Structures are given as C-alpha cells and as structure tokens.
Amino acid sequence: MSAFTPEQEKLFCKFKEGDEDAFSFFYQFFINDLYAYGLGLGAKSEWVKDIIQDVFLKVYFKEKNYESLAHFKYFLLKSVKNKLYDFYKSKAFTSSVEISGGRQNFIVTTTILDDIIGSEDKLIIQQKIDKLLSKLTARQKEAIYLRFIQELDYLQIADILNMTVPAVRKLIFRSLKRLKEDQRLLLIYLFLLYTA
Amino acid sequence: MQTNKYENFSAIDFLKDDDFLKWQLFRDEAGNAYWAEIMAHYPELTVSIRKAIDLYKKCVKWNDFKLPPYEVIERLVLLQDSIRKEKQRRYRMHIYWWASTAAACVTLLLSLVFAFNDYQIKPQSEAGSLLQNIASHEIDEVTLIVDNSAMILSNNSQISYMASGAIIVNTDNNTGDPLIREHILQTQQSKLIVPKGRRSSIILSDNSRIWLNSGTTLVYPSSFKGDKREIYVDGEIYIEVEKDSLRPFLVKTSKLDIEVLGTKFNVSAYSSDMEQMVTLVEGSIAITNSGKKNILQPNQLLTLSNNGDYKINDVSVMDYICWRYGWIQAHTTSLKELAKRLSRYYDKEIICDPHVNMLKCSGKLVLFDDLEKVLYTISKNMNINYRYKDNKIELFSEK
Incomplete structure (x- = not known):
C-alpha cells in the first residue's frame, strides 16, 4: 500500500x-x-x-x-x-555534558484535532493515549512513530534505529506487551468468544 | 454468551477504550483478530467502530508540529538562494581549474625546454624551498598547492589522492559533492598548508592517512616514484602509514628523519618549538638525527631538544594524539604549554602572567569551536581570570 x-x-x-x-x-x-x-x-x-x-x-x-x-x-x-x-x-555543550552514544531521546506529544469531538471527550482520550505512551521507552516510541506515523517499512526503521529487522519487530511487539498488563483479560475474552 | 461490554458504544466511546486505542496504536495481528471477531459477533457495532477508526486517523496526531505556510515559502526562497550561490561557486572553481591546469602545462613545457639536459628532481632541496617560499603565517585558510596553483579549502577538509592521480576534496560540512580535480602533473611536489586555527586530513596516493594539526605544512609527491616514499613536515601530524615492505616510508622534519614500513605515529616538529617529539602508537620506527639512529617501540616518546639532546620515555600515547579528536589531555602540563597549544589551535595570541605560567593542570580539555567556552572552563577550574586586550587574550590570577 x-x-x-x-x-x-x-x-x-x-x-x-x-x-x-x-x-x-x-x-x-x-x-x-x-x-x-x-x-x-x-x-x-x-x-x-x-x-x-x-x-x-x-x-x-x-x-x-x-x-x-x-x-x-x-x-x-x-x-x-x-x-x-x-x-x-x-556542540558538546559543556565539558560535563556527554552525549550518550548517539541515543537521542524521542518525545511524543499527542494532540487531538477536530471539532467533532467535544473538548471534554478530547481531554479523556488524550489522557488515555498519553498514559499508554508513558509506559513505552523512547526507542519504542520512535519505532512506532516511524512505522505508523511516517509509514516507513521495517527495513528502513531498522536502519535508522541502527538495529536488525527482527530486533525492531521485537521492540514494537514488546511495547505492545508492555501495554497489556490486562492481556490475560483479553485472552479470556477471546476464549469466551470462541467457546460461546 | 457473555455480556457485550461494548453494547451501545458510540465512536467516541471506542476512542476512550484502552483496547481500542492500543489496537490503533499498533495495528497488530492480535488486535486485528480481536476486533474482527467483535465486528463479526456484533454487526451493529461495525458502524461505530469504523467511524472511531476514521476519527482516530483524522484527529489523533503525534508530534503535530508544522511550520506556518508563509515560513515554508520563505525557507524555500532561502534554499533556492543558497542553491544559486553554490552553483556560482562551482562554476568559478571549474573555470579556475582549467586555467590553472593550462598555466601549469605551459610552465612544465618551458622548464623542459630550458632544463632538459640536467633536469633532475632533488626532493630534499626542492621540499626545503617549498617549505620556505610561502610562510604559513601569511595564509589564513587551508591551502593546497598543486602544480604551482593554489586551492583554498575549508577547515577540516579531507583530501584524497586516487591511484589515477585525481584529487578529491571533501569539505567538512558535507554540502554538495566533493571537489574533484583530475589529470594533475605527477612529477610535482604538492604542498598542503594548514594555518593556525585550522585542521585538515589527507590520504596520499599510497593510501597512507595523515591528520594535520594547526600551523602545519606538509610537502609530498602526488604519487610516490622509486623505491622510497618521502614526505616533509613542519608542524604536527598524526600518520597511519600503509604497509609496503618494498618501499619504506620516510618522514622528514627540520631535524629528524623517521623511517618506517607500516605504522601509526605522531610527529610534533614545529620549527618554532624548542623540542621535536615523535610518539609511536603501533609498529616500530627508526629515527635518525645527525647520524644517530634510535629505534622506538610502541607507547614510547622521543623528545629532541634544540641543543641536540634527546630522550626516550614510555608514555600514554592517547595524550599525544587526542588533538585529532578535538581535545587535549593534560598531565601536570604547565599552563604556559597549554596556552601555546591553544593559541596555535585557535590562532589567537594568549599570554599568561608569571604566576599563571607556573600553574600545572591535569585532565581532559575539550576544544570547543568557541574559544570563549574553553577559556571559561580553564578559568573556572584553575581559579584564574582572563580578559581580551589588543586582540590578545591575557590569563591572569588575582592574588
């Protein structure tokens, strides 16, 4: 696509x-x-x-x-x-500040646009998303950002992040897992659906 | 069948649902399966879910930073302007090369006509005159002299000689293609002058790499002929010599001859300095000074003083080659010595009062682009002050 x-x-x-x-x-x-x-x-x-x-x-x-x-x-x-x-x-700013091996901290700021969503709802949605994102590492955020927002493919992301393709997949997969403390709930739900 | 937790959910309700948000965030397989299942079981939710997906796509933005449209246009105009300037610059360089190449051909022809019978290249004397005929303090940019014509290069330029004889110059800021000059005359000695406050590096035709510190002049042939590789240095270089057991490599300074096969070492031989120093990183080298020959082992430093005395010490080599990475390593180094090195590096005269001259310092000093920052670091650490006076910098202490 x-x-x-x-x-x-x-x-x-x-x-x-x-x-x-x-x-x-x-x-x-x-x-x-x-x-x-x-x-x-x-x-x-x-x-x-x-x-x-x-x-x-x-x-x-x-x-x-x-x-x-x-x-x-x-x-x-x-x-x-x-x-x-x-x-x-x-510009190694001051003698005391060292750059940590080229790892730049990736920051995500979310915004909810559009007037269709009421301001109260907007706030709730934004808080929820921010809470989800806060559980991810900077690298995971960057990988997800490049994958789903900039729509790069895994090979390209791997190159930018200086990782292998499987490692990038794992990185994204792990972030997904991190968000799913309630994963078991989901599994039970799926199980129920199938057995229903 | 269990109760439907999404009963009567609107699109907005879905957008507030954690599982829905996670799915949108990751579009993962498990999420796809789960939501497909939901839609299959509860077709009445399909519309809301599809609407929610649409809303998410449209409304939820990550790092939604944008330049205002007028600024985008403004910057595009600026860019087009830079492109125009760069084009002009390249065009001028092009003309200049052709003209200088033509001039060099004429010169060579004339010299062949007049000196055909006893024409012989005498590298040492020729190099000596080359070293002298332009005093490096009259030049304030990195200058490469090939075939009697000078090319002005930007700071930190990297020069490479290809086996074909072509020269490629990469500029530090990497804007645009490297400059390429082809068909140089192979018989000539070339000369690279790095004035104070500038640095450069070069790859010779035999693949040996040399980094030149500030205030250094290097004379070398465009390609090495015969059974020896010879270069001449006034100043400081770090060199990684390409191994070639058939053709020894010879580095000459005003006082020393350093002969190697394939090694890495640092030479500090400013004719204005009291001492000349050679530090060996790898391999082995033979140093000859007025008939005396010394063999240096890795991690050893040979210091030759003005009166002809020399000594060999074991040292930590990093202290002597770190200038290449933009910092100075000091081990109870006197501020006088440090000031001298900084003054060379930044091309600014630095004078110290007698008390400051005596101070010793140890540690790593990062050579920022901005001398001000370096002076600030030193003054804070050494508890001294500095001021500018008549274009000089004075380091002084308050009693």
Missing part, C-alpha cells in the same frame, strides 16, 4: 530528472514531516530548520538515485537524524 498518489509518483520522476518545480514541490511536501521528526528527537526548532535546509541543499546537488518516493522520504528522515547527531557532537 503506497501512501502516495499517482500524481505525486509522476512528479517524483520529474524530480529525479532534476526538475526545479518538482524539487520545490517535494521540499514543501516533506518539510513538515522532517520538522516534526526533528522536534520529536528533542532538537530546538531553529536547529531543525537549518538542518532541513542543509539536507535539501545536498539533495539538490547529489545524484537522485532513490528507488521510490517512499525511499526518498526515508532518506530525508535518516539524513535529518544523522545531521542532528553530528550537530550535537560538534
């Missing part, structure tokens, strides 16, 4: 041939995804904005041998993360 429309795929072909308009389109198309991911990695807004410029400047002058639009998106996300890490390294 591709997340992109046929028109976008068509435009992507032009982009690969070096079309300036297509370049501008994809800059605008991806900038917010990259911006949100960068902020999720805990960086200041100004840093992320500068890094995005750097990444696109490089993309412009590099050969565009991306396999697909999805692959290009993955490349952009990964570049932002790498650049951010380099940036942290170059």
Whole structure:
C-alpha cells in the first residue's frame, strides 16, 4: 500500500530528472514531516530548520538515485537524524555534558484535532493515549512513530534505529506487551468468544 | 454468551477504550483478530467502530508540529538562494581549474625546454624551498598547492589522492559533492598548508592517512616514484602509514628523519618549538638525527631538544594524539604549554602572567569551536581570570 498518489509518483520522476518545480514541490511536501521528526528527537526548532535546509541543499546537488518516493522520504528522515547527531557532537555543550552514544531521546506529544469531538471527550482520550505512551521507552516510541506515523517499512526503521529487522519487530511487539498488563483479560475474552 | 461490554458504544466511546486505542496504536495481528471477531459477533457495532477508526486517523496526531505556510515559502526562497550561490561557486572553481591546469602545462613545457639536459628532481632541496617560499603565517585558510596553483579549502577538509592521480576534496560540512580535480602533473611536489586555527586530513596516493594539526605544512609527491616514499613536515601530524615492505616510508622534519614500513605515529616538529617529539602508537620506527639512529617501540616518546639532546620515555600515547579528536589531555602540563597549544589551535595570541605560567593542570580539555567556552572552563577550574586586550587574550590570577 503506497501512501502516495499517482500524481505525486509522476512528479517524483520529474524530480529525479532534476526538475526545479518538482524539487520545490517535494521540499514543501516533506518539510513538515522532517520538522516534526526533528522536534520529536528533542532538537530546538531553529536547529531543525537549518538542518532541513542543509539536507535539501545536498539533495539538490547529489545524484537522485532513490528507488521510490517512499525511499526518498526515508532518506530525508535518516539524513535529518544523522545531521542532528553530528550537530550535537560538534556542540558538546559543556565539558560535563556527554552525549550518550548517539541515543537521542524521542518525545511524543499527542494532540487531538477536530471539532467533532467535544473538548471534554478530547481531554479523556488524550489522557488515555498519553498514559499508554508513558509506559513505552523512547526507542519504542520512535519505532512506532516511524512505522505508523511516517509509514516507513521495517527495513528502513531498522536502519535508522541502527538495529536488525527482527530486533525492531521485537521492540514494537514488546511495547505492545508492555501495554497489556490486562492481556490475560483479553485472552479470556477471546476464549469466551470462541467457546460461546 | 457473555455480556457485550461494548453494547451501545458510540465512536467516541471506542476512542476512550484502552483496547481500542492500543489496537490503533499498533495495528497488530492480535488486535486485528480481536476486533474482527467483535465486528463479526456484533454487526451493529461495525458502524461505530469504523467511524472511531476514521476519527482516530483524522484527529489523533503525534508530534503535530508544522511550520506556518508563509515560513515554508520563505525557507524555500532561502534554499533556492543558497542553491544559486553554490552553483556560482562551482562554476568559478571549474573555470579556475582549467586555467590553472593550462598555466601549469605551459610552465612544465618551458622548464623542459630550458632544463632538459640536467633536469633532475632533488626532493630534499626542492621540499626545503617549498617549505620556505610561502610562510604559513601569511595564509589564513587551508591551502593546497598543486602544480604551482593554489586551492583554498575549508577547515577540516579531507583530501584524497586516487591511484589515477585525481584529487578529491571533501569539505567538512558535507554540502554538495566533493571537489574533484583530475589529470594533475605527477612529477610535482604538492604542498598542503594548514594555518593556525585550522585542521585538515589527507590520504596520499599510497593510501597512507595523515591528520594535520594547526600551523602545519606538509610537502609530498602526488604519487610516490622509486623505491622510497618521502614526505616533509613542519608542524604536527598524526600518520597511519600503509604497509609496503618494498618501499619504506620516510618522514622528514627540520631535524629528524623517521623511517618506517607500516605504522601509526605522531610527529610534533614545529620549527618554532624548542623540542621535536615523535610518539609511536603501533609498529616500530627508526629515527635518525645527525647520524644517530634510535629505534622506538610502541607507547614510547622521543623528545629532541634544540641543543641536540634527546630522550626516550614510555608514555600514554592517547595524550599525544587526542588533538585529532578535538581535545587535549593534560598531565601536570604547565599552563604556559597549554596556552601555546591553544593559541596555535585557535590562532589567537594568549599570554599568561608569571604566576599563571607556573600553574600545572591535569585532565581532559575539550576544544570547543568557541574559544570563549574553553577559556571559561580553564578559568573556572584553575581559579584564574582572563580578559581580551589588543586582540590578545591575557590569563591572569588575582592574588
């Protein structure tokens, strides 16, 4: 299932041939995804904005041998993360602050949009989601974010998180398990359903 | 049949249900199965569930950070501007190379015509003149001199010589493609000048890697001819020599000849310094100074003083090569010595009052891009003060 429309795929072909308009389109198309991911990695807004410029400047002058639009998106996300890490390294803020092996803390801020949901309901839903998320580690959140929000595939996530594919699957599976202290309840429920 | 816990659930009710939220969060197999089962058993819930899924997709956002549309456009314009500038820069470089290559060809032809009979490359003397003819203090950016033409490079540039003779230069900030220069004249000595406050690294045609500290000049051939590999250094380098048992590698400084086969070692030989030091990390090296030959073992430091005395000590090599990683390791190092190293690294004159000169410090000092931070760290730790005066930095203590 591709997340992109046929028109976008068509435009992507032009982009690969070096079309300036297509370049501008994809800059605008991806900038917010990259911006949100960068902020999720805990960086200041100004840093992320500068890094995005750097990444696109490089993309412009590099050969565009991306396999697909999805692959290009993955490349952009990964570049932002790498650049951010380099940036942290170059600015090892004070002598007492050490960067912990490149592990950036991934933060998730949830928002509930839309007016269909009443403000009271919104609050309850948000609290519930936040409570669920609070049980996950930063790495689990990042994996889930990349999988379900940015819709990368496991191979790409594994590369960004510097893990193997089975390890990523396990990471996501484990987070699921963590949330299910009441898993037994669910199993009993399923059991009842089958025997009913 | 058990009671239906979802009886009369609306879409919003589902959105408040933990199991539903978990399923939306993970879209896992077990969740899929469970909810398919629910929908099969209670078809009347299907509409609400589908609506809830739709609502979740539309309304629940993770890290919903967006730049306002006007800012996106503004930044796009800025980006297009940078692209334009970069294009111009590349275009200029292109022209410049062609012109300089042509000029170099003419020079070579003329020299062949005039000196055909007794033309012979004398590496040592030629290198000596190369080392002298441009004083490195007149240059304030990393400069690579090839075929009598100079290329100005950015700080921390990495230069590689390919077997084909082409030169590739990677800039530190990785913007854009590396600069590539092809078809260089192989007979010439090249020269890399790293002024104070700058650093660079280079991969020679034999794959040996050299890191150059601030204030260093390196002279080397574009490709090694004959049965020896020879380079000349004024300043500090860390070198990893590629093994080649047939062609020994020779590093020459103003006082020392260091001969190796394949090793890693650090040479600090600033002609302005009182001492020259060689620190061996791996392998073994032979050092010759005015006829005397010394063999150095790993983790040993040879120090040659100005009066010709030399000594060999066992040392922790990391202390001598850590500049490569952007920090200084001090072991009861005097602040005078530290100030000298910092002044070289940042290209700022640093003077200490007599009391400060005597102070000793130990520990790891991170060389931030910003000298201010480094001075702050030192002054806090050593309980001294610093101030700027006539473009110099003064370290002083209050009695």
